[in-house]
Amino acid sequence: xxxxDACLYSVAGLLVVFFALFLLMIIIKLMTVFGDxxxxxxxxxxxxxxxxxxPEAAAESFSLRQTGPMAPGSAxxxxxxxxxxxxxxxLMAIVADELKTPINELRFLSIxxxxxxxxx
Amino acid sequence: xxxxxxxxxxxxxxxxxxxxxxxRQIVMIIIACVLLYLGLVKKFEPLLLVGIAFxxxxxxxxxxxxxxxxxxxxxxANGTPVAELTEELQSYVAAHGYVFANDIVHMSFTEIxxxxxxxxxxxxxxxxxxxxxxxxxxVGAMTDFGPLLANPKSLLLGAAAQFGIFAAFLMAIGLFKxxxxxxxxxxxIGGADGPTAIWLTSKLAPDYLAPIAIAAYSYMALIPLIQxxxxxxxxxxxxxxxxxxxxxxxxKKQKVLFPIIVTIFVCLLLPSVAPLLGCLxxxxxxxxxxxxxxxxxxxxxxxxxxxxxxxxxxxxxxxxYYRFLTAQTLFIIVLGLIAFEFATVxxxxxxxxxxxxxxxxxxxxxGSAGVSAVPMAARVSQMEGARANPANFLLMHAxxxxxxxxxxSAVAAGFLLAVFGG
Numbered sequence: 001x002x003x004x005d006a007c008l009y010s011v012a013g014l015l016v017v018f019f020a021l022f023l024l025m026i027i028i029k030l031m032t033v034f035g036d037x038x039x040x041x042x043x044x045x046x047x048x049x050x051x052x053x054x055p056e057a058a059a060e061s062f063s064l065r066q067t068g069p070m071a072p073g074s075a076x077x078x079x080x081x082x083x084x085x086x087x088x089x090x091l092m093a094i095v096a097d098e099l100k101t102p103i104n105e106l107r108f109l110s111i112x113x114x115x116x117x118x119x120x
Numbered sequence: 121x122x123x124x125x126x127x128x129x130x131x132x133x134x135x136x137x138x139x140x141x142x143x144r145q146i147v148m149i150i151i152a153c154v155l156l157y158l159g160l161v162k163k164f165e166p167l168l169l170v171g172i173a174f175x176x177x178x179x180x181x182x183x184x185x186x187x188x189x190x191x192x193x194x195x196x197a198n199g200t201p202v203a204e205l206t207e208e209l210q211s212y213v214a215a216h217g218y219v220f221a222n223d224i225v226h227m228s229f230t231e232i233x234x235x236x237x238x239x240x241x242x243x244x245x246x247x248x249x250x251x252x253x254x255x256x257x258x259v260g261a262m263t264d265f266g267p268l269l270a271n272p273k274s275l276l277l278g279a280a281a282q283f284g285i286f287a288a289f290l291m292a293i294g295l296f297k298x299x300x301x302x303x304x305x306x307x308x309i310g311g312a313d314g315p316t317a318i319w320l321t322s323k324l325a326p327d328y329l330a331p332i333a334i335a336a337y338s339y340m341a342l343i344p345l346i347q348x349x350x351x352x353x354x355x356x357x358x359x360x361x362x363x364x365x366x367x368x369x370x371x372k373k374q375k376v377l378f379p380i381i382v383t384i385f386v387c388l389l390l391p392s393v394a395p396l397l398g399c400l401x402x403x404x405x406x407x408x409x410x411x412x413x414x415x416x417x418x419x420x421x422x423x424x425x426x427x428x429x430x431x432x433x434x435x436x437x438x439x440x441y442y443r444f445l446t447a448q449t450l451f452i453i454v455l456g457l458i459a460f461e462f463a464t465v466x467x468x469x470x471x472x473x474x475x476x477x478x479x480x481x482x483x484x485x486x487g488s489a490g491v492s493a494v495p496m497a498a499r500v501s502q503m504e505g506a507r508a509n510p511a512n513f514l515l516m517h518a519x520x521x522x523x524x525x526x527x528x529s530a531v532a533a534g535f536l537l538a539v540f541g542g
Binding site: 001003006007009010011012013014016017018020021022023024025027028029031032035039102104105107 | 264266267268269272273275276278279280282283285286287289290293294299300303367369371373374377378381382385386389390516524527528531532535536539
């Protein structure tokens with residue numbers, strides 16, 4: 001095979017790889033768009049029925065998830081209340097370890113220090 | 121016959137006597153021991169290198185008769201008239217008393233099982249493409265495509281890193297004058313994917329299987345040494361310090377659909393890649409669907425371990441001294457390194473472009489993880505990112521291009537097989 005032919009095959013090969021993976025990227029994006037839309041529709045149904053009475057803490061975490069638009073490509077921001085980032089990182093690692101679940105498969109919305117009432 | 125004559129004959133049939141009939145056998149035994157040292161002591165991909173090195177040792181012990189490359193040459197020459205075979209093969213046929221109907225070579229797996237050695241029998245799994253595909257099933261069962269689904273742009277980085285395959289292919293033809301099928305097999309080393317390299321080489325250039333597999337696995341083990349200098353050379357400190365946003369969560373439904381969609385789409389696009397990619401995605405489906413945990417466990421543990429033993433020893437066995445100790449082997453080792461470096465360059469350059477286009481939101485270091493050595497390349501991106509900025513956590517971001525590289529190298533292999541597979 002001549003070097004020129006080899007160059008042409010190389011360009012063609014690289015284009016095929018890019019084409020295949022680019023189309024896969026489009027498919028994944030479409031999958032995400034349709035998946036998110038379906039998820040939103042599912043969430044909209046219980047919202048129409050009305051809010052479910054919940055304990056104060058649960059309501060707070062729910063409101064945290066709803067406040068502000070989620071950054072693109074992000075799982076959202078973790079809210080910390082009276083908690084050092086270092087301690088939060090440790091707590092998340094411990095929870096992941098206890099649940100035997102990779103930390104990237106968990107989503108933490110907020111971490112709040114529960115202060116004990118010293119008068120009691 | 122006197123006792124002395126008997127002892128003399130016994131001595132002449134011993135391996136020690138035959139060992140000194142050709143110095144290259146001794147060299148190969150030394151090379152096998154060096155590779156064993158690298159695997160066992162230096163821990164270079166020990167799960168594969170130990171088997172490869174031991175297979176190499178067994179096949180070069182004179183008189184062991186465990187592997188016969190001539191049998192496989194005859195298998196490749198199926199349908200060829202005996203008169204058109206090389207002199208070496210014709211004398212092999214005559215010496216072993218093979219009689220073919222109409223003097224046309226007919227060598228089947230059944231005949232190889234019948235007259236071959238243990239490693240010939242194991243090698244059938246390589247030749248048929250069985251082992252690499254089963255290894256891919258295990259890889260699929262161990263791989264989390266979540267980071268790729270969370271950031272689909274990673275796929276482009278996985279594609280860019282395949283540049284190494286085609287750069288090495290070009291050099292193999294332009295500089296070293298290898299035939300196209302051999303050049304394609306050498307190029308696939310740049311995919312940094314052992315099973316893919318073995319799968320393609322066993323089909324395109326089986327005589328070069330041992331040096332290509334050894335180069336691929338050795339360089340994969342050396343990625344922490346090969347990649348960082350190029351990464352530092354092509355990126356600025358400011359780029360390496362870029363912190364990336366946390367990846368979005370990926371639903372289980374997406375993870376289950378992904379292997380099915382990829383299989384349908386890629387196998388329709390390039391049917392030749394179906395055995396590899398199909399098995400990769402089947403393994404991943406076992407993992408993600410949540411209903412086949414036992415199958416997933418078997419694919420990633422028991423099956424993977426068994427196939428690794430068979431694959432590594434039989435690939436090592438192909439390193440027979442009179443075929444391995446050639447100048448071509450050295451060229452392959454050099455081209456393999458070039459392929460890895462160019463693969464890293466390809467991924468990094470696209471990473472830099474994406475960094476510019478995204479306004480500095482993408483750290484270009486994740487581009488180098490597009491070479492598919494999972495998860496070693498992603499770890500190197502993480503290490504280099506953390507070196508520039510200790511608060512930088514690139515591992516999950518780099519896993520996207522890393523697993524995209526597995527798909528990319530399989531697609532590249534499918535292309536090369538479709539073009540040069542005859």
